[in-house]
Amino acid sequence: MASIHQHDAAVEAAQKIEMVEVEDGYTLTNVPEQSITQQFDIEQIPQQDVTQQMREESAVEDPTSWLMYGGNYQQQRHTSADVITKDNVGDLELEYLVQTGVASSMEGVPIVVPGDPPVMYQTNGPNHAKAINARTGETLWSYTYANPQGLLLCCDANNRGFAVHGDKVYMTTLDSGIVALNRYTGEEEWYTSTGDHEIGYSATWAPNVHDGKVITGSAGGEYGVSGFVAALDPESGEEIWRTNTTPAEEWAGDSHEHGAGTVWMTPTIDPESGMIHAPVGNPGPDFDGTVRPGPNRYTIGTLTLSADDGSIQWHYGESPHDVWDYDSSAPKIRVNDMEMDGETRDVVISPGKTAWVYTMDANNGRLLERSQETTQHINMWKMVPHVDEDRRVAFVPGAQGGNDWQPPSYNPETGLVYLNQHNAPHEIFWEEAQYEAGQTYWGGGLNDWPDVTNPEGWNGNISAIVAVDPVTGERVWREWISGEETSDYLWGGSITTATGLTFLGTQKGNIVAYDGENGDRLWQFQLGAPICSSLSSWYDPGEGKQYVAVQVGGSGWLHGGRRGSTVAVFGLSEN
Amino acid sequence: MPEIGREDRRQFLKVVGLTGAVAAGSEFTLSDLRGEVEGETAGELAAMGEAIRSDLVGTLDAGLLGSELASLEGQIERLPELRAMGVPAEDSTEYQTLAEPGWAIHEHLVEVGFFGSVEEHLPEFTPEHIGATAREFINTAALASALVELGYTEEELTSTVVNVVNNKERLAMWVPTKNIPAGVEGFDPENIAPLHQRASAGVLLWTDYLDTYLWQNEVLLTETILDNNYGDLKQMYAGLHLLASAAEDLAGSQELSDAQLTAALSAGAAMMIVGQEDLTNDVMRITDEMRAPRTGGA
Numbered sequence: 001m002a003s004i005h006q007h008d009a010a011v012e013a014a015q016k017i018e019m020v021e022v023e024d025g026y027t028l029t030n031v032p033e034q035s036i037t038q039q040f041d042i043e044q045i046p047q048q049d050v051t052q053q054m055r056e057e058s059a060v061e062d063p064t065s066w067l068m069y070g071g072n073y074q075q076q077r078h079t080s081a082d083v084i085t086k087d088n089v090g091d092l093e094l095e096y097l098v099q100t101g102v103a104s105s106m107e108g109v110p111i112v113v114p115g116d117p118p119v120m121y122q123t124n125g126p127n128h129a130k131a132i133n134a135r136t137g138e139t140l141w142s143y144t145y146a147n148p149q150g151l152l153l154c155c156d157a158n159n160r161g162f163a164v165h166g167d168k169v170y171m172t173t174l175d176s177g178i179v180a181l182n183r184y185t186g187e188e189e190w191y192t193s194t195g196d197h198e199i200g201y202s203a204t205w206a207p208n209v210h211d212g213k214v215i216t217g218s219a220g221g222e223y224g225v226s227g228f229v230a231a232l233d234p235e236s237g238e239e240i241w242r243t244n245t246t247p248a249e250e251w252a253g254d255s256h257e258h259g260a261g262t263v264w265m266t267p268t269i270d271p272e273s274g275m276i277h278a279p280v281g282n283p284g285p286d287f288d289g290t291v292r293p294g295p296n297r298y299t300i301g302t303l304t305l306s307a308d309d310g311s312i313q314w315h316y317g318e319s320p321h322d323v324w325d326y327d328s329s330a331p332k333i334r335v336n337d338m339e340m341d342g343e344t345r346d347v348v349i350s351p352g353k354t355a356w357v358y359t360m361d362a363n364n365g366r367l368l369e370r371s372q373e374t375t376q377h378i379n380m381w382k383m384v385p386h387v388d389e390d391r392r393v394a395f396v397p398g399a400q401g402g403n404d405w406q407p408p409s410y411n412p413e414t415g416l417v418y419l420n421q422h423n424a425p426h427e428i429f430w431e432e433a434q435y436e437a438g439q440t441y442w443g444g445g446l447n448d449w450p451d452v453t454n455p456e457g458w459n460g461n462i463s464a465i466v467a468v469d470p471v472t473g474e475r476v477w478r479e480w481i482s483g484e485e486t487s488d489y490l491w492g493g494s495i496t497t498a499t500g501l502t503f504l505g506t507q508k509g510n511i512v513a514y515d516g517e518n519g520d521r522l523w524q525f526q527l528g529a530p531i532c533s534s535l536s537s538w539y540d541p542g543e544g545k546q547y548v549a550v551q552v553g554g555s556g557w558l559h560g561g562r563r564g565s566t567v568a569v570f571g572l573s574e575n
Numbered sequence: 576m577p578e579i580g581r582e583d584r585r586q587f588l589k590v591v592g593l594t595g596a597v598a599a600g601s602e603f604t605l606s607d608l609r610g611e612v613e614g615e616t617a618g619e620l621a622a623m624g625e626a627i628r629s630d631l632v633g634t635l636d637a638g639l640l641g642s643e644l645a646s647l648e649g650q651i652e653r654l655p656e657l658r659a660m661g662v663p664a665e666d667s668t669e670y671q672t673l674a675e676p677g678w679a680i681h682e683h684l685v686e687v688g689f690f691g692s693v694e695e696h697l698p699e700f701t702p703e704h705i706g707a708t709a710r711e712f713i714n715t716a717a718l719a720s721a722l723v724e725l726g727y728t729e730e731e732l733t734s735t736v737v738n739v740v741n742n743k744e745r746l747a748m749w750v751p752t753k754n755i756p757a758g759v760e761g762f763d764p765e766n767i768a769p770l771h772q773r774a775s776a777g778v779l780l781w782t783d784y785l786d787t788y789l790w791q792n793e794v795l796l797t798e799t800i801l802d803n804n805y806g807d808l809k810q811m812y813a814g815l816h817l818l819a820s821a822a823e824d825l826a827g828s829q830e831l832s833d834a835q836l837t838a839a840l841s842a843g844a845a846m847m848i849v850g851q852e853d854l855t856n857d858v859m860r861i862t863d864e865m866r867a868p869r870t871g872g873a
Binding site for chain 2: 224250251252253254255257258288290291293294295297316318319321341364365366367368369372373376380381383472473474496
């Protein structure tokens with residue numbers, strides 16, 4: 001067990017913050033007036049700048065690091081560390097627990113900068129962050145960002161982790177900004193607002209740093225904003241370029257101004273070609289397409305931009321003119337030199353809420369294969385009759401997918417992608433009240449499982465772990481997760497290892513290791529609170545150990561689950 | 576074009592007010608019904624058309640509308656060529672070309688406030704208004720005959736009109752902007768275009784997407800999906816032609832009566848709306864049952 005500091009002003013400030021439910025979401029109260037950094041033994045942090053080359057080698061070429069949200073730029077969430085194997089995973093032991101002291105949303109990925117000792121940088125809601133000795137779990141500095149009053153948060157006070165470059169780490173903030181911290185001291189270097197939080201913009205994802213740019217996105221689609229991807233200068237925070245995802249020429253009238261299409265998860269980057277593959281959310285308003293006719297380009301799918309100037313290269317839409325909230329927000333996976341159709345291709349792999357995996361040509365977005373269904377498809381794309389107030393349709397995948405934001409992983413050793421999927425039905429309904437002047441106009445509403453009529457043919461499983469071959473589209477294995485196994489949907493991502501293992505967490509608090517080839521459960525460990533995060537793994541040559549880290553605690557849209565405040569780190573020695 | 580069955584025909588005849596022997600559900604074309612249905616009563620459609628006419632006469636550019644309408648007709652006649660083309664090439668702009676004259680007409684109509692005026696003077700898509708519009712359309716030979724000259728068969732026009740009339744619930748979802756209440760969280764109705772503008776823009780935006788969409792998704796496509804794409808485009812462009820013809824008539828010869836003007840505008844918008852929704856369902860939302868078989872990466 002790691003040490004817990006008696007006095008931590010950043011933790012104390014974060015503990016006072018309350019998330020309260022308001023009419024259409026949440027907001028924070030008791031926020032601190034100023035951001036707070038609490039330093040401890042920061043001398044332990046080796047002063048070695050993180051370079052572009054280090055990031056390009058992250059996790060795969062250099063298994064001692066996990067320098068970004070998705071492991072590497074391609075977001076494969078794969079480590080080449082090979083200490084933990086199918087044969088010895090049963091010996092994996094809890095190394096230490098970090099008590100963050102802040103029981104809030106825990107959706108982040110701890111990143112790890114190699115060194116002696118390696119240093120972990122970790123965030124959780126609401127914009128609380130730490131530098132940690134990754135060998136001992138000792139907190140080296142602690143930080144709480146001073147969000148303003150009056151935030152509009154659709155879903156929770158989420159934060160999904162840091163980006164790192166040079167001597168800085170970068171975190172998005174709930175008021176739709178990015179704050180840069182000195183990673184040796186935890187002190188603020190700069191802050192840049194990228195959107196007006198007073199009209200609903202917010203930010204929750206881990207940003208990405210590439211070739212002199214901090215790449216960030218946009219959230220707040222439920223509040224009628226217009227989405228964008230932006231690049232900032234890592235040293236100054238000044239904006240370099242910004243690309244709007246709802247350009248006026250693709251929309252009817254001025255509907256683009258409320259067109260949403262937000263990019264609220266971390267974009268994938270191919271450093272070789274300089275392409276950014278951004279995951280794009282649903283058009284707005286969510287359930288009424290009649291005020292925004294046409295395909296609503298560039299929503300719901302993959303939007304590929306040039307990292308140089310943000311210019312649009314191609315877009316693939318998974319649910320054109322969507323009215324079911326079928327975002328495609330999960331990070332995209334880039335795989336170069338994949339053998340397919342007798343050719344070597346660079347591909348982008350996208351699992352969406354539609355519960356298919358799309359394999360696209362990375363150069364132009366042409367669909368190469370669409371997989372077998374990953375969940376059930378019941379009443380999919382069925383339009384709800386707009387006749388009277390009680391007409392509604394239960395459909396699967398529901399508004400959570402398929403694949404909501406939870407990041408998929410890829411293993412070049414098995415050639416498979418691994419997905420945490422939702423199979424719970426939802427109901428959309430129209431409300432006759434929308435025709436009455438002066439009433440709110442949502443274009444409909446949504447009932448969440450279990451408060452729905454189960455559709456005929458539904459198998460009763462609310463989640464599934466699925467392995468898909470992106471070359472053939474074959475669903476290689478699928479483990480259905482019943483309500484007994486997990487109290488709610490799966491709400492976090494997976495990772496893979498060079499030895500063919502797949503790790504992920506469940507809402508019931510189990511971290512599980514699967515045999516990636518056949519879906520056999522090889523090991524699991526009960527952590528006592530929901531796991532809604534995505535893991536990371538690295539090899540520490542100083543200790544001769546491979547580690548696996550996971551944040552433990554509830555979070556999420558509609559069903560938060562029990563809160564936790566822990567980072568659990570497991571380790572296994574190579575001998 | 577949508578498949579029209581016996582029950583569809585029966586429902587249609589009921590809406591347009593034909594019962595008894597004619598309503599037995601037998602096959603018919605619009606020509607068969609001409610003179611069988613009663614035109615409007617109390618001049619409601621005429622009053623609407625007159626109001627629109629008084630707003631807009633003198634603002635429309637007859638020359639521009641005339642030449643772009645001719646171009647639009649030329650593009651509509653190309654629809655069979657586009658079907659024969661199958662999946663467009665990677666750099667195709669064939670479908671964008673189809674939409675070009677439509678965009679020119681659309682932008683002019685936006686500029687002169689045409690859509691705002693039309694929306695102001697026309698009602699919601701109530702069953703009554705849809706029925707009255709359908710009756711007027713059936714009885715106006717000139718509106719249908721222009722489309723026949725462009726290659727539409729009597730059967731195609733009949734199935735389009737039956738499809739529109741029988742989709743009154745879907746049409747009712749398209750609320751005129753003036754009826755959308757304010758006070759929405761984070762959502763400003765000021766940014767919503769008038770109903771007929773949305774119908775027209777939707778047709779053109781979908782058309783612009785088709786070059787890319789069909790090329791990107793070839794692996795999913797079947798001949799049935801491509802046939803449906805063709806039929807749905809015909810439906811959408813029949814509507815766009817009606818709307819453009821009404822505007823051109825208003826700007827120039829004014830041969831249409833006020834009631835016929837209303838019928839052309841309402842029926843045109845309805846065909847564009849139902850057509851683009853059919854396109855979405857037939858071509859864009861491809862289920863596993865509809866798609867071409869997976870090749871397994873071979």
